[in-house]
Amino acid sequence: MILARVVGSVVATRKDPRLEGKTLLVIKPVTPEGKDEAGYLVAVDTVSAGFKETVLAVSGSSARMAEGCKDKPVDTVIVAIVDGVSMDERPE
Amino acid sequence: MYLGRVVGRVWASVKNPALEGRPLLIVQPLTPELKPAGKRLVATDATGAGAGELVYWVRGREASFAFLPGEVPSDVSIVGIVDEIHVNRKKSADR
Numbered sequence: 806m807i808l809a810r811v812v813g814s815v816v817a818t819r820k821d822p823r824l825e826g827k828t829l830l831v832i833k834p835v836t837p838e839g840k841d842e843a844g845y846l847v848a849v850d851t852v853s854a855g856f857k858e859t860v861l862a863v864s865g866s867s868a869r870m871a872e873g874c875k876d877k878p879v880d881t882v883i884v885a886i887v888d889g890v891s892m893d894e895r896p897e
Numbered sequence: 898m899y900l901g902r903v904v905g906r907v908w909a910s911v912k913n914p915a916l917e918g919r920p921l922l923i924v925q926p927l928t929p930e931l932k933p934a935g936k937r938l939v940a941t942d943a944t945g946a947g948a949g950e951l952v953y954w955v956r957g958r959e960a961s962f963a964f965l966p967g968e969v970p971s972d973v974s975i976v977g978i979v980d981e982i983h984v985n986r987k988k989s990a991d992r
Contacts, residue, residue, distance in 0.1 A: 806921075806939040806973055808907070837905055837923055837937055851913045861909060861921070861939055863970050866958040871913045871970035884970050885912035890923070892905035893948040 806863045808887060809834045811854050815847055823877045830854065830883065832862055837890045848881040849874060861885040898955045900927045900979065903946050907939050915970050922946065922975065924954055929984045941971040944978055951979040 813831035817824075828850040834842040839859070846862065851873050854860045860883045868882040869875060905923035909916075920942045926934045931951075943963035946952045952975045955963070960974035 806941075806971060808939060842936070852911050861907065861912070863972050865972050867961050867970055867972040869970075870915065870961050870968045872915045873913075874970075882913075882970065884916055885907075885909035885921070888908040888910055890905060890907050892923070893903070 806861050806884070807834050808837060808890070809846065809848075809860055809862050809883075810839075810841075811856055811858050811860060811883075812845070813856075821878050824849075824879070827873075827877070827879075828853075832860065832881075832883070835859065837892060846881050848883045849877075849879045850883045852883055852886055854883050854886050859887040859890075861887055898953050898976070900929065900931075900982070901925055901940075901952055901954050901975075902927055902931075903948055903950050903952060903975070904937065906948075913970060915968055916941070919964075919969060919971070924952065924973065924975065927951075929982060938973045940973040940975050941969060942975045944975055946975050946978050951982075953977045953979060 809832035815829035871882045901924040907921040924940045963974045
């Protein structure tokens, strides 16, 4: 799973009927420190995430195991809103 | 499966019900020589691994199989804590 920030939303009127009622958001991967990484993803939102929020996104066929995404044509799903990230001190 | 080290933790109170009660750890993938290999990832933990521990983890759909019969939407799971690694570093020319 990756950390990402919500940077936009996608509006689509014509879509696969199994995607009706699903919110599609544009997310940008970020490092644990909050720095942007390359690329963007479109993800189905299951937790009502908001603009600029840091979220946790799961990709691939595991994404369909999220509640509300069973047997739906999705491969990236937002499964949590991140409250905080704590990094351990480096051993060296 | 890959080697990695637990380098942090993610806190999330709002999450998909299928992830409820699953600890989320940040894993730094490593080479067998324990050098960093690629981006840090967020993993669900099936072993009770803690801070700084050397672990092995699995990616893809199989990551959720660690929690069967539960259906956990995870694509990176920690499935073992490493006790020791033995790597033969001899090059063929040294033999």
